[in-house]
Amino acid sequence: MxxxxxxxxxxxxxxxxxxxxxxxxxxxxxxxxxxxxSVPACPTCIKAGLPIVGGLIAGAWTSVALVAGNKATLAFPNVFGLDATACGISWTNIFQPAFTYVVLSATLTMSDNNTYTSAVGLGAGAGNISTVGLFPGAFIFTNVALPNGGSAIGIPPYAPVPKTLTVTVKTTLQYGLGLSVECPMTLVWNLHGVATGFVLGGIGTLNFSGTATA
Missing domain, CATH: 1.20.5 (Single alpha-helices involved in coiled-coils or other helix-helix interfaces)
Structure with missing residues (x-):
């Protein structure tokens, strides 16, 4: 070679x-x-929120119970929602400002520790990091047990009263180019409820009111 x-x-x-x-x-x-x-982690800055009116957190709520057979229906107004206003720059560096969510469940716990679920007020909603995104509608809880008794001015206090509201949601956050991540969340409000009115022989009217805090 x-x-x-x-x-x-x-x-x-x-x-x-x-x-x-x-x-x-x-x-x-x-x-x-x-x-x-990689998929970004779900943010921890989304909290249980209340709307801000005139610079103040507006968490006041009322509900009238028409009692029959020591049972009643309690409706809670639409003053609850998702608050992402504290997310700040850490959010906008990863996610788009607007987000959507679906309310999956709502549970009312009374001060006697009985719990009730709402089939009303569930559904889709939207929020933004600059505002509190209110839930789609009021929650309605049925067959709430209310014993005989009452109070004219809240003294002595009538029991049971609304104690906490727990709402589970699935939030969808957008990031990148057309990408999204779903984040399940559980939000809890303390209701600080009081009642006036009377229930006698299983029949009566009770006016519940309070100020919710998250």
Missing amino acids: SEIETTKQVARRTVLKGAAWSVPVVAAAAATPLASA
Whole structure:
């Protein structure tokens, strides 16, 4: 074999060897962006919110119970929602300002620790990091047990009264180019309820009121 032919074979083996090594390098480089595009963690800055009216948090609520057979229906007005106003720059660096959500459940706990669920007021809504996104509607709780008794001015206090409202939601946050992440959340409000009115023989009217805090 001539020296020229030997040189050509060595050069060809060198090229093939280099090509074999270059294939996985290119493949690894192509896979890197996919591996690094991780889903962001759900933010912890979304809280149980109340609307702000005149610079003050407006958490006042009222509900009238018409009692029959020591049972009544309690309706809670639409003053509850999602508050993302504290998210700030940490949010906008990752997510778009607007978000959507679906209310999955609402549970009322009375001061006697009995709980009731609402089939009303559930559904879709929207919010923004600059505002409190109110829930779609009022919650209505049925068959709430209310014993005989009462109070003219809240003294002595009538029991039971609304204690807490717990709402579960699924929030959808947008990020990147058309990407989204779903974040389940549980929000709780303390209702600080009091009652006036009377229930006698299982029948009566009670006026509940309070100021919710998150």
